[in-house]
Amino acid sequence: MRNKAFEYxxxxxxxxxxxxxxxxxxxFLSWYEIGSARRSKPFADMIPTLTxxxxxxxxxxxxxxxxxxxxxxxxxxxxxxxxxQGRHNQREC
Numbered sequence: 001m002r003n004k005a006f007e008y009x010x011x012x013x014x015x016x017x018x019x020x021x022x023x024x025x026x027x028f029l030s031w032y033e034i035g036s037a038r039r040s041k042p043f044a045d046m047i048p049t050l051t052x053x054x055x056x057x058x059x060x061x062x063x064x065x066x067x068x069x070x071x072x073x074x075x076x077x078x079x080x081x082x083x084x085q086g087r088h089n090q091r092e093c
């Protein structure tokens with residue numbers, strides 16, 4: 001969707017307006033994404049599921065469709081990081 005908006009602005013506005021539009025859209029999306037990441041909470045069944053998978057020796061990885069910045073925020077504020085690194089205590093949740 002962002003690419004379609006950028007394409008439209010590029011075709012219908014000048015270079016200065018296009019660059020400003022892209023900058024403002026990217027700033028807004030970054031603000032929105034990081035804010036959403038800060039408010040993220042793990043699903044109730046995530047911790048027991050990951051704990052059980054780890055107990056069985058499953059290899060785990062994080063796959064996301066968000067930015068690396070938002071991923072860092074989520075990892076720094078949730079139990080997930082400690083669990084995937086092997087330092088978990090359910091009372092910390």
